[in-house]
Amino acid sequence: MPNKISVTQLLDFFVNAPFLRDIKLNSIPDSSDAPPGRVVSLPYVKSLAVFADRAYSSILLNHLFLPSGVLLHLEFDFSGEESPLPTFLPNAIENLQNISCITSIYLDLYSEGVSMRMDGPSGRLSMWGYRTDWSEVIFVDSDRRVLRSLDYFVLSRIQRLAITNYEFPGLKEIDVSPPHYILDGMNDLRTLRLVQCNNLPFILALNPNQNPSKLAVCPKLEDLILYVDEDSFNIEELTSMAEERALQDAKLSSITIIGLGFVPGGILGLREHVARVEYGAEDELPQWDSTFGDEKDR
Known part of the structure; x- marks a missing residue:
């Protein structure tokens, strides 16, 4: 079924609802129709949960500025041999001020996927990725790719x-x-x-x-x-x-x-x-x- 709402429409909605505190998105568009430079700030948001369902959450996060204090939760399916962590985060990691200062990381590399939690005084990021082709993956290589991808962060x-x-x-x-x-x-x-x-x-x-x-x-x-x-x-x-x-x-x-x-x-x-x-x-x-x-x- 085609998406019934576009990224532009979502961004327009956020602009017109500046006092949103808790956001949960069970589906997001498969592509962005918004200009690459358009970024909307969510100044009052306390939690944002995005369930990507095979569509990259970065499609939306590229256009959002999350201030300090936000609890960001990403849940998604992934396949292939690349580490899923950078793929589902915005191209400009500076958009995520909620993890501008990370003081602790918990990383769980289980056979069916990967889960990660990053905490700090500026907020939290949690990611749960479920592998769709886990039976064909060399887990050792996958683990090493995920660990190395932490260098994406400060x-x-x-x-x-x-x-x-x-x-x-x-x-x-x-x-x-x-x-x-x-x-x-x-x-x-x-x-x-x-x-x-x-x-x-x-x-x-x-x-x-x-x-x-x-x-x-x-x-x-x-x-x-x-x-x-x-x-x-x-x-x-x-x-x-x-x-x-x-x-x-x-x-x-x-x-x-x-x-x-x-x-x-x-x-x-x-x-x-x-x-x-x-x-x-x-x-x-x-x-x-x-x-x-x-x-x-x-």
Whole structure:
């Protein structure tokens, strides 16, 4: 069924309803008939939800200026091998003043899609993408593309980063580039949480003894939290990283290791290089809102 409303009509409606606070769009046009330079500000909006349904949400967001404080939610289907994140955002990221300052990211790379939440004092962006051809995708390559696409945003003020399901925990092929590529720009990063991830590329990237071209300095990193499977727990590289950071005056304040279904062992040596080491077993993964609990009610 053809679209019954155009982008121009939507923009005209927003201009004539300047006091809108909550907007939910279950469908948007497949193309834009508005001039490329036309941008409408929504000065009083508090939340905007766009369900793209295979049409790019950027078709509309290219024409909207979202002020500080807005909670923006994008939900869409995607296919192909490109990362979906930049595709569904406006060409001029400056339009999104609600994420001009990002302090935390939670990224979940699951087999059927990708979900991401960005929080900061200026607002929130959440994206839920559902893959339509997931059975034919090489997940490792897809995960790396999504992670690298975070560079689309300004990450220098990130203080907390949580990633779930990055690569396969027992993956033998190690590529340090994607974690290094992102982490190296996070100079304010304090907390890194990895849940059911192939955490070895991150551990290697954080080791000061790493090749400088692959090193992510993260000078303010304090807390490392790992949810690990029995086959993915590499205590040797973790200890080496902690030792080298301590020698380079970048000592971690704490390392928390949570074994999923087992009690991780062999970590006593970590206590020589880290101020606090905690470990134990859990059967359940942390829920989305409990990852950074103090921000769930923003």
